[in-house]
Amino acid sequence: MKSTIKSILRSADKLLSDKASSHIAKRIDSSAVLRPADKKQKLLVDCTYIYSTNINTGIQRVVRNIIYHIDKYVTMNDMELVAVALVNGTFIEIDKEKIQRYKPLSKSSNILQRVKRKIELYWASFNQVERLYKDDILLMLDSSWYLNIWPSVSHAKEKGLTVIGVTYDLIPISHPQFCDETLGSVFDRWYGLSMHYFDGYLSISKSVMDSLKHYLLEQGADIDRYYFDYFTLGSDFDQASTEDVVPRAKLRSIYKNGGSIYLTVSTIEPRKNHRVVFQAMKKLWKDGVDISWVIVGREGWRVEELLKEMKSHKEYGKRFWIFNDLDDEGLRYCYRHSKALIFPSIIEGYGLPIIESLYYGLPVLASDTPIHREVGKENVDYFNIDSSEPLERILGAIENGVRELHTIDKDSITTPTWDESARELLEKSTHLAEMTKLSQGDR
Numbered sequence: 001m002k003s004t005i006k007s008i009l010r011s012a013d014k015l016l017s018d019k020a021s022s023h024i025a026k027r028i029d030s031s032a033v034l035r036p037a038d039k040k041q042k043l044l045v046d047c048t049y050i051y052s053t054n055i056n057t058g059i060q061r062v063v064r065n066i067i068y069h070i071d072k073y074v075t076m077n078d079m080e081l082v083a084v085a086l087v088n089g090t091f092i093e094i095d096k097e098k099i100q101r102y103k104p105l106s107k108s109s110n111i112l113q114r115v116k117r118k119i120e121l122y123w124a125s126f127n128q129v130e131r132l133y134k135d136d137i138l139l140m141l142d143s144s145w146y147l148n149i150w151p152s153v154s155h156a157k158e159k160g161l162t163v164i165g166v167t168y169d170l171i172p173i174s175h176p177q178f179c180d181e182t183l184g185s186v187f188d189r190w191y192g193l194s195m196h197y198f199d200g201y202l203s204i205s206k207s208v209m210d211s212l213k214h215y216l217l218e219q220g221a222d223i224d225r226y227y228f229d230y231f232t233l234g235s236d237f238d239q240a241s242t243e244d245v246v247p248r249a250k251l252r253s254i255y256k257n258g259g260s261i262y263l264t265v266s267t268i269e270p271r272k273n274h275r276v277v278f279q280a281m282k283k284l285w286k287d288g289v290d291i292s293w294v295i296v297g298r299e300g301w302r303v304e305e306l307l308k309e310m311k312s313h314k315e316y317g318k319r320f321w322i323f324n325d326l327d328d329e330g331l332r333y334c335y336r337h338s339k340a341l342i343f344p345s346i347i348e349g350y351g352l353p354i355i356e357s358l359y360y361g362l363p364v365l366a367s368d369t370p371i372h373r374e375v376g377k378e379n380v381d382y383f384n385i386d387s388s389e390p391l392e393r394i395l396g397a398i399e400n401g402v403r404e405l406h407t408i409d410k411d412s413i414t415t416p417t418w419d420e421s422a423r424e425l426l427e428k429s430t431h432l433a434e435m436t437k438l439s440q441g442d443r
Contacts, residue, residue, distance in 0.1 A: 001358075002068055002370070003133065012442065015110065019265075021173040022359070026319070028089075028090075028128075028130055028155075030158040030159065031128060031157060031158070031159075032158070032159050032160030032252045033134060033135035033160075034133065034134050034135055035134060035135055035136070036133075039133065040078060040079055040080040041078075041079045041080070041133075041135055041136060041137070042079065042080050042081075042082050042132075042133070042136040042137070042157075042323050043070075043080070043081050043082070043137050043139060043426070043429070044080070044082045044084045044091060044136060044137065044138045044139065044161075045063075045067060045070075045081065045083050045139045045141050045142075045214070046082065046085075046138070046139065046140045046141055046142045046144060046145060046149070047063060047067065047068070047083045047084065047085065047094055047099050047141070047142050047174050048084075048086050048087070048149065049096065049141055049144055049147060050062075050064070050099060050142055050149055051061045051083075051085055051094050051099060051117060051121075052114060052118060052121070053114060054110055054113055054114065055298070056266075056296075056327070056328075057267055058168070058266075058300060058352055059142065059143045059168055059264075060142075060143075061286045061328075061352070062168075062204075062233060062413050063099065063141055063423070064099060064100055064101075064186075064419040065234055065421070065427045066099055066141060066418070066421065066422050066425060067083055067096055067099045068100045068418070068422075069234075069418045069419045069422035069423075070422035070423075070425065070426055071096070073422060073423050073426045074426060077162070077201065077294075077426065077430065079427065081096070083095075083096045085121050086123070086144070086147070086149040086152035086153065087121045087122065087124070087152070087333055088125035088126075088151065089125070089151035089152050089154075089155050090125045090127060090128040090152060091128070091132070091152060091156075092124050092125060092153075093123055099199075099288050103292045105106045120326075128140075132155075132156065132159040132161060133159070133160075134159065134160035134161070134410045134438070135160070135161075135162075135433070136156075136159075136161045136162075137161060137162045137163075137164065137429055137430070137433050138153070138161050138162070138163045138164065139164050139166065139248045139425075139429055140153075140164065140166055140198075142164050143168075144190075145172075145183070145186050145187060145190050146186060149185065149417070150193055150197070153193075153197045154197060156197075156218070162199050162200075162433035162436050162437075163197050163198050163199055163201070163318050163434065164198065164199065164200055164201070164202060164433075165194050165198045165200070165201045166201070166202050166203070166204070166430055167201050167202070167203040167204070167208055167209070167212050167349075168203075168204055168208070168348075168349045169204075169348065169349025170187070170208070170209055170211050170212060170215055170348070170349075171271065171347055171348075172184045172186070172187040173215060173351065174211070174347070175271060175346070175347050176394055177270075178269065178270045178271030178346070178347070179271075179301075179381040180301055190217070191215070191216070195216065195219070195221050195226075198226065198435065199226065199227065199432065199433075199436040200226050200227030200228060200423065200432045200435075201226060201227075201228055201230050201231070201232055202228075202230060202389070202428055202429065202432070203228070203229075203230040204230065204231065204232075204233055204349055204350045205230055205232075205350050205371060205374060205376055205378065206230050206374065207300060207349075207370055207371045208230065208349050208350070209228055209229070210369075212228070212376075213228060214320075217324075227432045227436065229428050229432065229434055231421060231424045231425045231428055232348055232416045232420070232421055232424060233352055233355065233416070233418075233421055234355075234416055234417050234418030234419070234420065234421040234422075235355040235356045235358065235359035235415040235416060235417065235418075236356075236359055236415075236417045236418055237328050237329075237331075237332045237356075248320075248330065249289050251323070251326075251330060251333065251334070252319040254271050254294065254321060254335075254373055255294075255334075255337045255338075259290065259292060260290065260291045260292060260339050260367075260398075261292040261293070261294055261337070261338050261339055261398055262291065262292065262293050262294070262338060262339055262340055262341075262342050262365075262395070263293075263294050263295075263296065263335070263338035263339075263340070263341050263342070263357075263362075264277060264293070264294070264295045264296070264297070264341070264342050264343065264344070265295075265296045265297060265331065265334075265335050265343070265353040265356075266297045266343070266345065266353065267297045267298050267299075267300040267306065268295065268297050268298070268299050268300050268303050268306070268322075269300030269301055269302065270302050270303065271301055271345060271346045271347055272297070272300075272344070272345050273344040273345055273346050273367065273385060273389050274295065274303075274344070275306055276344045276385050276387075276388045276391060277293065277342050277344050277388075277391065278306070278309070278310060279388035279392075280388040280389075280391040280392035280395060281293050281315075281320065281395075283314070283388070284392060284396060284399070285315055285319065285394050287396075289395075289396060289399050289400075290319075290399070291319070291395065292319040292320065293319070293320050293321075293342075294320075294321050294322075294334060294338065295321070295322045295323070296323050296330075296331055296334055297322075297323075297324050298324045298325070302396060310322065310329065317429055319380070329371075332360070335357060335360040335362050336357060336360055336362075338362060340362060340364065340365055340398075340405055341353060341354070341357040341362055341363070341365065341366075342365045342366075342391070343364065343365070343366040343367065343372070344366075344367045344383075344385055344391070345366075345367055345369070345372075346367065346369070346385065347369065347371075348369065348372065349371070350371065350375060351366070351371060351372050351375050351376070354366055354372060354375050354380060355375055355376075355415055355416070358376070358379055358380075358408060358413055358415050359410075359415040360410075361408045363381070363405040363406050363407070363408055364376060364379070364380040364406070364408075365380075365381050365383060365391070365394060365395075365405075366380050366381070366382055366383070367382070367383060368382035368383060368384055368385070368386045373425050373426065379408065379413055381394070381405070381406050382405065392428075437441075
């Protein structure tokens with residue numbers, strides 16, 4: 001029922017957007033215009049979804065941190081950073097402060113804010129003044145798979161902008177069994193359209209970049225037409241204070257006595273594989289092992305039965321807790337005070353909690369996958385996820401003093417910061433734009 005309602009709302013949204021885009025297109029100039037000498041080159045960054053939804057999961061945390069850190073490097077390059085929403089064929093500038101800071105809201109307040117912002121953006125699109133020039137750059141940083149962004153992207157190409165896609169993963173295509181039943185076809189359509197408009201793609205890891213090239217080749221694309229590269233995500237939370245912010249009372253009470261508290265950070269959904277940890281924990285609790293588990297992540301899809309099992313377990317609220325709406329300060333507190341991170345995901349584009357844990361010196365137990373080894377290297381202990389037994393044995397050995405966790409020497413591990421990530425992303429974006437101009441003979 002919920003998916004049906006979402007489908008109806010998305011169809012209605014697209015219908016309205018198509019009609020509005022057609023109306024607006026008749027009165028705006030779509031010809032490419034050279035930038036006047038007194039105007040700075042713009043880096044337009046897509047923030048449509050994050051502005052409209054107010055959530056703080058993986059991609060949105062990337063967007064928040066990049067917007068916060070990239071501004072100074074854009075200024076140093078004598079450019080202008082513009083956070084934008086792509087609505088009805090236009091680009092609506094968004095207050096960057098509203099992107100950078102996440103403020104948890106109640107479910108009802110969040111819904112009201114989403115509706116309010118949707119309406120505001122829709123009406124604002126009818127009053128936009130055109131300010132795009134030929135060498136501006138459009139960076140598609142946000143998650144836009146379900147949004148009708150293409151009239152705006154098409155307009156950007158007509159104006160001569162370089163358009164760059166950011167690829168986080170291809171999981172809906174490679175592993176559709178773990179996603180919303182429509183997302184695979186939505187991704188196929190999104191990338192199919194992107195091949196008509198994008199000049200290049202920046203991925204968040206080499207593994208994802210290689211997978212993207214392979215996928216586009218399978219779709220019949222001439223990949224020599226595009227530029228491909230990847231950048232590294234950050235691991236710190238330095239928008240916040242370097243000192244601990246006093247967490248909410250419940251979180252503080254959990255950690256006040258110390259002990260063996262293991263942490264899992266990710267949306268609760270099938271591919272994140274929380275069940276394998278739950279099975280291991282249940283066996284250890286049954287055997288009398290004094291071990292605790294904290295999950296930080298919003299409730300996703302296809303996990304109703306798992307959540308019911310978890311929340312009805314006798315240890316829930318005693319040695320097992322779930323937090324769906326922690327802000328960055330609360331998450332940082334968990335990283336600093338837990339015994340280790342358990343990251344059992346089946347497939348990832350990167351695995352941000354791994355690198356965040358290493359930054360804070362928190363030992364990591366992660367599922368043995370190629371991308372996790374690319375990110376964690378030799379600094380992580382890996383376990384097989386064919387069943388819960390390997391993890392159960394590792395945790396049991398640690399708690400019984402037979403095995404030690406991998407010691408993290410923060411001074412000997414190089415973990416990228418968001419400042420470095422933002423600088424690298426800007427460098428590769430501007431390089432891609434320059435290479436695109438050269439290939440088009442636009443010197």
